[in-house]
């Protein structure tokens with residue numbers, strides 16, 4: 174997951190995009206970038222770091238224009254090097270800049286095909302740069318002459334959907350024309366659109382989450398549909414078209430568990446309300462497994478588990494207490510790069526209030542247990558603070574399968590629940606008891622809030638990859654690439670590329 178935003182405004186957009194990125198910061202902490210469109214020219218600034226650290230006044234001044242895009246990055250492909258920060262730019266046709274949330278699963282093959290067939294060179298290992306080049310090629314193929322119209326753009330997206338596999342929510346600016354936004358045919362990653370009426374005309378903003386629209390005074394219009402493309406020209410006229418043959422909405426369930434902000438509404442379901450429901454369903458399970466008197470107090474692991482823990486306590490008629498205080502200046506640990514940093518940051522981020530633990534049987538609730546970094550540390554902190562018994566509950570089911578759609582967990586061995594029974598995970602995190610949400614209950618938590626949502630991308634829990642192209646070999650290969658040092662990776666990728674090249678021949 175990354176955060177993306179695209180704007181067509183009637184005044185300067187640099188500050189607007191900056192503010193939107195601040196509201197989307199929870200989706201990516203590694204790099205940030207803004208590109209603006211003024212006349213026929215783009216200006217761009219991007220670097221590694223948080224939004225507040227990346228942009229200085231001089232950088233903001235260098236971003237004039239009334240339309241633009243921005244991104245906060247959490248890398249899933251290539252590396253975290255600054256060259257792979259987004260947006261990406263390509264000069265032909267017309268001049269296009271693009272920002273992407275998601276992960277392509279056939280980017281290596283596309284990279285070769287593009288070189289072989291289209292003579293397009295992609296300079297990084299970023300799947301997003303590949304995506305931009307596919308888009309550019311298809312726009313080139315769909316246009317004749319010097320001008321561009323929305324139907325040509327929609328034709329290009331239609332072909333792109335046929336070539337590209339994986340997840341992609343995209344915002345792109347075409348120099349001198351306007352903003353193109355689209356979502357993959359499964360609608361895996363979120364994307365929504367809002368508007369703002371001004372004296373000079375209507376402004377539009379497309380963003381990963383509704384919180385960006387709402388926080389900046391835009392009115393939520395709707396979610397971008399799976400497979401749909403939207404184009405807003407520089408005068409603020411909006412066009413849209415369904416560009417996929419068989420679109421099927423399968424939003425990522427993990428957005429509702431952890432990734433998105435609770436004050437966002439994704440595909441018609443409030444993330445906050447879904448998390449409350451997760452707490453309610455988890456409470457039902459706990460009621461079946463424990464007797465009254467087993468638990469003295471319920472505590473959340475700040476921040477993301479709060480709504481679930483709160484509702485769970487209410488439904489069990491138990492005290493809800495804040496036993497851990499979060500240092501608000503430390504970012505989200507799960508999306509930090511590297512296990513060493515993640516582990517160190519949990520201790521820096523959370524501190525226990527001992528008096529809340531002394532002699533008590535505590536039920537600690539987290540939204541999820543992924544690598545077990547947080548839960549291991551937290552259980553120990555509860556014990557060190559004098560807890561009599563530590564029961565751990567996860568508002569999501571065990572995370573047992575790699576994610577290939579934009580969450581950086583490509584290797585099975587890093588997942589604490591992979592190859593372990595619940596009892597073994599419980600021992601691993603040194604808890605006295607462990608309760609996981611059931612997968613059906615998780616899905617129901619979201620469907621309860623929006624009954625129109627029936628199907629989900631929940632591969633990390635159930636191993637079902639909705640795009641249908643993920644084989645055991647594919648998973649083995651991405652795991653191999655991740656587990657081996659760079660020169661070995663290059664060999665592996667090179668030999669795979671050679672293989673693909675042979676196939677293309």
Ligand SMILES: O=P(O)(O)OC[C@H]1O[C@H](OP(=O)(O)OP(=O)(O)O)[C@H](O)[C@@H]1O
Nearest residue numbers: 476477505506507542543544545546547
């Ligand atoms: O099992 P793990 O690998 O530790 O991953 C799961 C934990 O990571 C996340 O917290 P994070 O600190 O990222 O953010 P939050 O403050 O939004 O809860 C999530 O909320 C869990 O607490």
Ligand SMILES: NC(=O)CC[C@H](N)C(=O)O
Nearest residue numbers: 174175248249250274275
């Ligand atoms: N998490 C994401 O959405 C990542 C986008 C893109 N795959 C990258 O690595 O930069």
Ligand SMILES: [Mg+2]
Nearest residue numbers: 474475476477
């Ligand atoms: Mg957390």
